[in-house]
Amino acid sequence: MTHLTKNFARPEKAEEVVTFGSLDPSIQQLLTAAFQVRQRAYVPYSGFKVGAAFRAKVGGQIFTGCNVENAAFTPGSCAERTALAKAVSEGVTEFSVGAVLAYEPDVFTTPCGVCRQFIREFADEDIPIYVAQAIDARITAEEEPLRSDDPVLCTSIFNLLPSSFRTYRK
Numbered sequence: 001m002t003h004l005t006k007n008f009a010r011p012e013k014a015e016e017v018v019t020f021g022s023l024d025p026s027i028q029q030l031l032t033a034a035f036q037v038r039q040r041a042y043v044p045y046s047g048f049k050v051g052a053a054f055r056a057k058v059g060g061q062i063f064t065g066c067n068v069e070n071a072a073f074t075p076g077s078c079a080e081r082t083a084l085a086k087a088v089s090e091g092v093t094e095f096s097v098g099a100v101l102a103y104e105p106d107v108f109t110t111p112c113g114v115c116r117q118f119i120r121e122f123a124d125e126d127i128p129i130y131v132a133q134a135i136d137a138r139i140t141a142e143e144e145p146l147r148s149d150d151p152v153l154c155t156s157i158f159n160l161l162p163s164s165f166r167t168y169r170k
């Protein structure tokens with residue numbers, strides 16, 4: 001054994017899939033906020049809309065973000081980084097929980113590798129991340145965006161990015 005891995009990111013809880021209806025109302029609110037901001041996604045190239053929301057640890061304010069594409073591709077930003085950059089620019093750097101909403105028919109859309117590292121920057125402790133599917137037809141039909149039997153992946157930044165890089169020098 002070595003002490004050299006003792007500060008590594010290790011998840012507090014294993015991933016699981018639950019129903020939307022079984023979640024705490026504050027988590028349902030966060031997922032709904034991510035669903036709503038997703039409608040603003042600027043995605044003229046891929047058409048792949050993503051919404052994200054993070055709740056501030058102090059005060060509980062929700063910061064939302066959508067993905068923003070660019071003709072030159074590289075300058076684009078994912079929804080998670082949009083949301084976190086908004087929060088940081090408002091003076092908030094500690095988060096209790098996050099949510100990500102997108103839609104692929106047969107798979108949950110989890111944060112990309114770059115966003116995992118970006119979230120990790122603000123995770124002194126593990127941050128739970130809830131991932132659900134956003135069904136656009138419900139918007140046009142003016143239905144509830146998320147239903148009680150919808151599946152939700154409950155993961156966390158340390159599940160998504162274990163043994164991750166961070167500098168311990170401040």
Ligand SMILES: [Zn+2]
Nearest residue numbers: 078111112115
């Ligand atoms: Zn990303």
